[in-house]
Amino acid sequence: MVARLAHPRVLLALGLFLVGAVLAFHAWNGPSDAMLVPRFVLTLWCGVALAITLVEMSRVTGLGSWSLSTLLVLMAAMLIAAIAVASLGFLLPALPLVALTLWLFRLHRPLPLAVGTLAIAGGLWFLFHHVLLIRLPTLLTSGAL
Amino acid sequence: MDIILAAVGDAFTWQALLAIVVGTWAGIIIGGLPGLGSVVGLTIFLPFTFGMDTITGMALLIGVYCGSVYGGSITAILINTPGTPQSAATTFDGYPMTQQGRIGEALGWATFASFFGGVLSCVILIFCAPQLAKFAVNFGSIEVFALICLAMMCIVGVSKDSIMKGLVCGMIGFFLSMVGADPITGANRFTFGSYALSSGLTLIPVVVGAFALSEIFMRFASRDDPGAKIPEAKLRFPRLGEWFKRVIELVRGSLIGSFIGALPGTGAAAAAFISYATAQKLSPRREHMGQGEPDGIIASESSNNAVTGSSFIPTLALGIPGDVVTAMMMGAMVIHGITPGVRLMVDQAQTVYALFVVLIIVNVAMLILSKPSIGLFRYLFRLHQGYVMAAIVMFSFIGAATVRGNPLDLVVAAVTGILAYALRRAGYPLAPLVIGMVLGPELESSLRRGLLIKNGDFLGFFTHSGISMALFSLLALFIVWTVWSSLTQWRQSSANARRAESDASK
Numbered sequence: 001m002v003a004r005l006a007h008p009r010v011l012l013a014l015g016l017f018l019v020g021a022v023l024a025f026h027a028w029n030g031p032s033d034a035m036l037v038p039r040f041v042l043t044l045w046c047g048v049a050l051a052i053t054l055v056e057m058s059r060v061t062g063l064g065s066w067s068l069s070t071l072l073v074l075m076a077a078m079l080i081a082a083i084a085v086a087s088l089g090f091l092l093p094a095l096p097l098v099a100l101t102l103w104l105f106r107l108h109r110p111l112p113l114a115v116g117t118l119a120i121a122g123g124l125w126f127l128f129h130h131v132l133l134i135r136l137p138t139l140l141t142s143g144a145l
Numbered sequence: 146m147d148i149i150l151a152a153v154g155d156a157f158t159w160q161a162l163l164a165i166v167v168g169t170w171a172g173i174i175i176g177g178l179p180g181l182g183s184v185v186g187l188t189i190f191l192p193f194t195f196g197m198d199t200i201t202g203m204a205l206l207i208g209v210y211c212g213s214v215y216g217g218s219i220t221a222i223l224i225n226t227p228g229t230p231q232s233a234a235t236t237f238d239g240y241p242m243t244q245q246g247r248i249g250e251a252l253g254w255a256t257f258a259s260f261f262g263g264v265l266s267c268v269i270l271i272f273c274a275p276q277l278a279k280f281a282v283n284f285g286s287i288e289v290f291a292l293i294c295l296a297m298m299c300i301v302g303v304s305k306d307s308i309m310k311g312l313v314c315g316m317i318g319f320f321l322s323m324v325g326a327d328p329i330t331g332a333n334r335f336t337f338g339s340y341a342l343s344s345g346l347t348l349i350p351v352v353v354g355a356f357a358l359s360e361i362f363m364r365f366a367s368r369d370d371p372g373a374k375i376p377e378a379k380l381r382f383p384r385l386g387e388w389f390k391r392v393i394e395l396v397r398g399s400l401i402g403s404f405i406g407a408l409p410g411t412g413a414a415a416a417a418f419i420s421y422a423t424a425q426k427l428s429p430r431r432e433h434m435g436q437g438e439p440d441g442i443i444a445s446e447s448s449n450n451a452v453t454g455s456s457f458i459p460t461l462a463l464g465i466p467g468d469v470v471t472a473m474m475m476g477a478m479v480i481h482g483i484t485p486g487v488r489l490m491v492d493q494a495q496t497v498y499a500l501f502v503v504l505i506i507v508n509v510a511m512l513i514l515s516k517p518s519i520g521l522f523r524y525l526f527r528l529h530q531g532y533v534m535a536a537i538v539m540f541s542f543i544g545a546a547t548v549r550g551n552p553l554d555l556v557v558a559a560v561t562g563i564l565a566y567a568l569r570r571a572g573y574p575l576a577p578l579v580i581g582m583v584l585g586p587e588l589e590s591s592l593r594r595g596l597l598i599k600n601g602d603f604l605g606f607f608t609h610s611g612i613s614m615a616l617f618s619l620l621a622l623f624i625v626w627t628v629w630s631s632l633t634q635w636r637q638s639s640a641n642a643r644r645a646e647s648d649a650s651k
Binding site for chain 2: 016023026030031034035036055078079081082085086094097098107112116117120121124133134136137
């Protein structure tokens with residue numbers, strides 16, 4: 001039973017059910033006018049997610065695993081960069097993110113890695129922010145960086 | 146007739162033709178880059194039109210708009226990442242065709258269907274714009290609610306493997322669209338005290354996360370698999386016999402797109418899903434849809450490109466922009482001295498007809514420029530996979546950051562990407578998530594407005610008007626049909642299983 005609960009598919013379905021339940025609780029305690037549709041949608045979400053959890057539990061066998069080790073690094077880097085953009089501007093978080101993406105996709109030679117990072121992160125930032133004047137989040141109030 | 150001939154003369158100047166070529170080609174490339182769509186394209190090119198005359202300036206912008214809607218299909222087919230939300234439905238059959246090695250055929254159908262839809266909607270626009278505008282006015286909240294309910298039925302269609310998983314993804318998408326201010330009362334919902342969340346979540350970051358970023362994670366997870374390499378893009382137009390065989394699908398998709406485009410506030414993404422849902426019910430090859438059937442691409446691409454023409458109907462005839470893109474186009478028209486509204490066809494008929502002619506030329510240009518554009522993507526995708534993936538990450542981030550300048554959108558894209566990866570690995574279809582997010586807001590606001598009109602009497606919706614009665618009857622028919630075909634399928638598969646069991650015991 002515990003092994004089945006720890007299976008990623010069951011965990012995901014259970015997670016969806018729990019998130020749905022918390023949101024549904026919030027919706028049922030909110031103003032009835034604004035929460036009319038959310039109540040219906042979230043209650044249905046909970047019901048379906050619970051059904052999926054039960055079905056997945058009956059189907060899975062053993063402790064499944066998703067090999068995530070290096071993928072987690074990429075996911076974390078993307079999330080950190082996305083959060084950092086608000087305070088550091090677009091360019092500074094983009095440079096290490098692009099370098100890491102290139103590295104993880106097996107581009108290990110220093111020159112192509114450096115050129116790729118500068119061209120993709122720096123080049124696109126310069127193109128959009130300074131040439132096309134489509135302003136991206138900035139570090140400096142002057143908007144230069 | 147004199148007006149039309151004069152309008153043709155206005156549209157066929159070398160400046161206008163050059164603007165069409167530049168705008169369309171740039172639009173195709175911008176549309177093909179994940180995260181960047183029509184809005185970014187128009188934002189880039191709008192300032193360039195200030196020094197141009199009215200027709201040339203509008204030709205450049207119309208080229209960018211139509212080109213970007215078509216361009217989104219290229220990456221949707223090649224790498225399962227729609228360049229624009231309008232092309233999300235193209236991934237359902239486009240990417241399976243790529244996986245089967247039918248990439249040229251898929252791109253050919255997408256290009257031809259886009260051209261066909263665009264031209265047919267222009268012809269409809271020229272001859273029926275006033276009548277269609279009058280009919281569209283009959284579509285009030287209750288009729289739109291019924292129409293969106295019909296469109297929601299395609300969640301069932303795209304979730305063939307697991308309807309429950311599709312439903313829960315649809316609910317997630319619907320929920321995401323409800324975060325922020327309530328459209329009727331203005332009360333904050335699910336913001337949990339966060340100021341950044343009070344403006345709600347927009348579609349682009351969610352689409353970027355669900356398709357582009359999750360695809361990067363998927364490709365990263367399978368980077369040692371030789372089959373995961375991006376295939377070489379090529380284009381093969383359908384032969385006369387082939388397109389004649391599917392002419393009904395082409396016409397149906399184009400008509401649906403033309404009609405949906407004429408309704409303010411629906412847009413090309415909704416049209417593509419509605420058209421796809423209809424094709425799932427009416428196509429003679431419907432059992433293959435979702436597994437690499439050209440009818441799916443035709444339904445999506447002919448309808449979303451038909452919207453580009455017909456979306457001008459409420460914009461020009463009524464002065465009502467349907468979405469952000471048409472609002473930008475309307476702004477550009479005002480800058481160039483065209484005042485949309487009921488008097489437009491009387492006061493500036495020649496200019497309006499010239500724009501219609503420009504629309505037709507843009508669609509022809511799109512057909513001609515598709516080959517060099519796809520050639521460019523072929524060159525780009527020949528680079529090391531790392532460069533392509535890093536560029537997609539950057540374009541996705543730029544697209545999410547520029548939608549409305551809210552840094553929260555980047556976090557939404559990243560979180561959606563991670564969640565979408567987990568959902569894909571567990572066999573949840575992602576298309577319903579986007580369908581829920583695209584159609585959810587219109588479904589909710591039309592339902593709430595309808596309830597206000599009917600004093601809370603929901604049953605009154607069914608007898609509100611002839612149109613609503615027809616649409617609800619069609620919806621009931623669709624539900625019965627879906628349940629019936631699911632039951633038949635279930636019976637058939639259990640009979641097959643029993644037969645296999647008895648054969649094995651013998």
